Amino acid sequence: MRSLLRLSGRAGQAEPAKRVQFNAQWLPYLLLAPQLAVVLIFFYWPSVQAIQSSFFIEDPFGFGSTFVGLENYADVLISPEYHSIAGFTAIFTILVTVLSLGAGMVLAVKADAVIRGNAAYKTVLISVYAIAPPVAGLIGMMMFDQHIGPFVKMASWFGWDMKIGLNYFDTAFAMIIVSVWKQIPYNFIFILSGLQAVPASVREAAVMDCRSGARRFYTVILPLLAPTVFFLLIINITYSLFDTFGVIDVMVKDKAANNPVTLVYKVFMDGFRGNDIGSSSAQSVILMLVVFVLTIVQFRFVERRIHYN
Numbered sequence: 176m177r178s179l180l181r182l183s184g185r186a187g188q189a190e191p192a193k194r195v196q197f198n199a200q201w202l203p204y205l206l207l208a209p210q211l212a213v214v215l216i217f218f219y220w221p222s223v224q225a226i227q228s229s230f231f232i233e234d235p236f237g238f239g240s241t242f243v244g245l246e247n248y249a250d251v252l253i254s255p256e257y258h259s260i261a262g263f264t265a266i267f268t269i270l271v272t273v274l275s276l277g278a279g280m281v282l283a284v285k286a287d288a289v290i291r292g293n294a295a296y297k298t299v300l301i302s303v304y305a306i307a308p309p310v311a312g313l314i315g316m317m318m319f320d321q322h323i324g325p326f327v328k329m330a331s332w333f334g335w336d337m338k339i340g341l342n343y344f345d346t347a348f349a350m351i352i353v354s355v356w357k358q359i360p361y362n363f364i365f366i367l368s369g370l371q372a373v374p375a376s377v378r379e380a381a382v383m384d385c386r387s388g389a390r391r392f393y394t395v396i397l398p399l400l401a402p403t404v405f406f407l408l409i410i411n412i413t414y415s416l417f418d419t420f421g422v423i424d425v426m427v428k429d430k431a432a433n434n435p436v437t438l439v440y441k442v443f444m445d446g447f448r449g450n451d452i453g454s455s456s457a458q459s460v461i462l463m464l465v466v467f468v469l470t471i472v473q474f475r476f477v478e479r480r481i482h483y484n
Contacts, residue, residue: 222463228456235450247457257441257458264437267351268415274355275411276404279362284392286363287370297367304360308421315353316340316426326352340428347435350426354419361414362407369403370396409473416466438462 229247231240251257286297306314318326319339326349330337337345373396381395397404417439424443427434436444439462446455 225456225459225463228452229460231453233452235452243453247453248461251454251457251461260436260438260441263347263435264416267347267354267419267435267437268412270351271354271358271415271419272408272411274351275358276362276407278355279359279407280366280404282359283363283366283370286367300363301360303356304364306357308357308418309425311353311357312422312425315349315356315422318353319349339426340434343433343435346426350419350423350435353422353426354415357419357422358411358414362411365403365407366400369400373399405473409470412469413466416462 230242230244232243232247233240282300286300316339318324319337321327321338324337324339327337327339337348339346339349377395377399381391385391385394416437419437420439420443423436423440427436427440438458442455442458442462445451445458449455
C-alpha cells in the first residue's frame with residue numbers, strides 16, 4: 176500500500192524541465208549560422224549599402240559618384256509628390272490593416288462555431304494565402320476588368336463607372352480590396368488558433384455570466400486573444416508597407432503617374448526606372464526609420480494593455 180502511495184505521489188509530481196545541452200560549444204553557433212548568414216546578406220548588408228548610397232549622387236552604370244551629404248534627404252522631404260504618396264501610404268496601411276484584421280477575426284469566430292464541414296470551410300479560407308502577391312494582383316485585375324470584371328458590373332448597377340488603372344480613386348479602391356483579400360487568410364489562421372486555445376471552462380463561465388454573444392467576445396475572449404492580435408497588428412502593418420508591392424506593381428499597369436502608389440513602390444520607381452540611386456536610397460532609409468519608430472511606439476504603448484498568460 177505504501178509503495179502504491181509513493182508511486183502515485185511521484186506520478187503526481189511535475190517532472191523538472193530538461194535543458195538541452197550540446198556536446199560542443201561551437202555546435203549552437205553552427206546551427207544558427209545559416210539563418211545568420213541570410214540575415215546578414217539579405218538585410219544588414221543591403222541596409223548598410225542603402226545608407227551609404229543615400230549620401231551620394233551615383234551614376235546608374237557605376238562609373239562614379241559624388242558626395243552630396245544630406246541633399247538627397249532634403250530633396251525628398253520637401254517634395255510635394257513625396258508628401259502626397261506618404262499620405263496615401265498612411266491611409267492605405269490603416270485601411271488594409273484594420274479591414275484584414277477585422278475580416279479575419281469575423282471569419283475565425285464563425286469558423287470556430289461551425290460543427291459540420293468545418294474542415295472544408297477552413298481549407299477554403301486558408302487556401303488564398305498560398306497565392307503569391309503578383310498573382311493576387313492579376314486576379315484582382317480580372318475581377319476589376321473594364322469589360323469582364325464582375326465587380327465593375329456590380330458597381331455599374333449603382334451608377335459607378337469604375338476605371339481601374341485610369342482613375343486614381345478607383346485604382347486605390349481596387350488595390351485596398353485585393354490587398355485585404357490576400358492578407359485575410361493569414362489573420363484567420365492565427366486568430367482561429369487562438370480561439371481554439373481558449374479553455375472550454377472559460378467559455379462555459381462566460382455563457383453563464385453574459386447572455387449576449389457579442390459582449391462575451393469583447394469582455395472575455397478578445398482579452399485572451401490580445402497577444403495574438405498585437406502580433407498580427409505588427410505583421411499587418413509590415414505587410415501593408417512592403418508585401419503589397421506585387422499587388423501594386425500589377426494593378427498600376429506601368430502608369431504610376433496616374434495611379435496611387437505607396438512609398439516602397441516609389442523607391443522602386445526612382446531607383447530602377449528613374450536610375451536615381453541616391454534618392455531611392457534616401458527614401459528607403461526614411462522608410463526604415465518610419466517602420467522602426469512605429470514598432471517602438473507599438474511595443475512602448477500598445478503592449479502595456481496586453482496581458483500574457
